[in-house]
Amino acid sequence: MEFKIDAKDNYTLITPESAILDANVSDLLAVKCKILYENGSENFIVDLSNCKTANMDAFESLISFTADMYEMEHSFVLTNLNTEILNKIKDADAIDRLNYAPTFIEAVDIINMEILERDLFREE
Secondary structure: OOEEEEEOOOOEEEEEOOOEEOHHHHHHHHHHHHHHHHOOOOOEEEEOOOOOEEOOOHHHHHHHHHHHHHHOOOOEEEEOOOHHHHHHHHHOOOOOOOOEEOOHHHHHHHHHHHHHHHHHHHHO
């Protein structure tokens, strides 16, 4: 499985090259994020624009990894989900447990707002 990776100051953008988001892709994505985290990346945006469809079992790994990231005070945002994948997330009852943004710019905004919020809470 190939991932395109672009590290920025506040986040790392990961784009899976697969047309199908399944358990294998989401598991490999979580492993890739953990490796990147160990090398200094703290916040992740996953661009799903190449993924045309998804299997329901793909979401459990993403939900678990999202929870792990937020527990460690880091961000994990999915973006560029097509209608089919978004509907499957809703059908899997995962809509409230995954952080997603319709566009890449909105995903960056979410990351930046969450960084700001964490910084503000630390000051109190």
